[in-house]
Each structure stands twice: as C-alpha cells, then as structure tokens.
Amino acid sequence: MVEDSERRRDLLMRIEARRAGVQAFLREHRPRIRRRANITIVLTSLSAAFTAGPALGGESFATSVQNGLGLSTDSLVWRVLCLLALVVSVTAAVLANIAKSQDDDARLGTAEAANAELEGLATLLQFGDLSVEDGVRLYQQYAVKIPFVEDLASTMPGQAPGGRGQR
Numbered sequence: 001m002v003e004d005s006e007r008r009r010d011l012l013m014r015i016e017a018r019r020a021g022v023q024a025f026l027r028e029h030r031p032r033i034r035r036r037a038n039i040t041i042v043l044t045s046l047s048a049a050f051t052a053g054p055a056l057g058g059e060s061f062a063t064s065v066q067n068g069l070g071l072s073t074d075s076l077v078w079r080v081l082c083l084l085a086l087v088v089s090v091t092a093a094v095l096a097n098i099a100k101s102q103d104d105d106a107r108l109g110t111a112e113a114a115n116a117e118l119e120g121l122a123t124l125l126q127f128g129d130l131s132v133e134d135g136v137r138l139y140q141q142y143a144v145k146i147p148f149v150e151d152l153a154s155t156m157p158g159q160a161p162g163g164r165g166q167r
Contacts, residue, residue, distance in 0.1 A: 004132060008125060008135070011125060011132060011135050011136060011139065012122055012126065015118050015122045015125070017151070018118055018139075018149075019115055019118045019119065021149050022111050022114055023115065024150070025111050025149045025150070026108070026111055026112065026115070029104070029107070029108060030108065033099070033105070033108055036095055036098070037099070039092075043088045043089070044092045046088045047088045047089040047092065050081045050082075050084045050088070051081070051085045053065070054077075054078060059074070062074035062078055065077045107148055110146060111146055111149055113145075114142050114143075114149075117138075117142045118142055121138050121142065
C-alpha cells in the first residue's frame with residue numbers, strides 16, 4: 001500500500017513536471033505564432049489595398065493621386081503601388097510558409113490538448129479510481145504526442161536528466 005501511494009505520488013510529480021514543460025512551451029510560442037499570423041493578415045490586406053485603387057479607379061485614380069502628390073507622371077503612381085503590393089505580398093507569403101513549414105498551429109493545438117489530457121489524468125489519479133498502472137499507460141500515451149516539448153522533469157528534486165529518478 002505504501003509503495004503504491006509512493007508510485008502514485010511519483011507519477012503525479014512526473015505529470016506536473018510534464019505539464020510545466022507544456023505550459024512553458026505554450027507561454028513561449030503562443031504570442032509569436034499569433035503575432036506572425038496577425039502580421040500576415042495585415043500584410044495581405046495591405047497588398048489588396050495597394051492594388052484596389054488602380055484596379056477600381058483606373059487612370060482617374062492614378063491622375064488624382066498624381067495631382068494630389070504633385071508628381072510629374074502618373075506612371076510613378078502605378079509603379080510605387082505595384083512595388084508596395086509586391087513587397088507586402090511576398091513578405092506575407094514568406095511568413096505564411098514559415099508558419100506552415102514549422103507546423104506551428106498543429107503543434108500549438110497538440111500541446112494544448114496534451115496539457116488538458118495531463119490535467120485530467122492528474123485529477124483522476126488524485127480523486128478517482130484509476131490505478132497507477134493505468135495512469136502510467138495513459139501518461140505515456142499523452143506524453144508521446146508532444147515530443148517537441150522539452151521535458152522539465154529534470155528540474156524535479158531527485159530526478160536525473162531526462163526525468164528518470166536517481167536510484
């Protein structure tokens with residue numbers, strides 16, 4: 001009985017350490033992923049705005065901008081707007097492809113789901129009828145989903161690097 005409660009306590013410590021790693025991952029990556037997504041949205045909107053005037057207004061738009069800015073020719077208006085549209089469009093494409101190549105959204109969702117699963121597992125172990133053996137199996141199933149999250153178990157007292165207890 002004492003050994004079972006000790007194993008349960010050890011498993012709960014491992015779960016909490018793993019959750020701490022997941023939460024640190026989320027704190028670090030959520031803002032950057034959201035910022036990148038917001039910048040991409042703004043850039044694609046700017047690209048559309050830079051092309052909307054000439055597309056909808058045609059030569060009268062270009063002439064109005066030329067006269068308003070005191071430019072010598074309306075071709076300068078077209079060139080500047082096209083160049084701006086090109087720059088922001090390429091930048092948005094690069095940011096979108098970086099996010100896609102790093103699979104940011106999927107990792108974020110997976111980490112959030114694993115955090116919830118680990119929290120539920122801890123609750124079941126503390127208050128439910130879940131055996132330690134079943135808890136270990138569930139812990140392994142949840143932890144294997146997030147190999148990209150650093151395990152903070154090595155910071156636990158009495159733990160060797162990699163989360164294994166010193167014996």
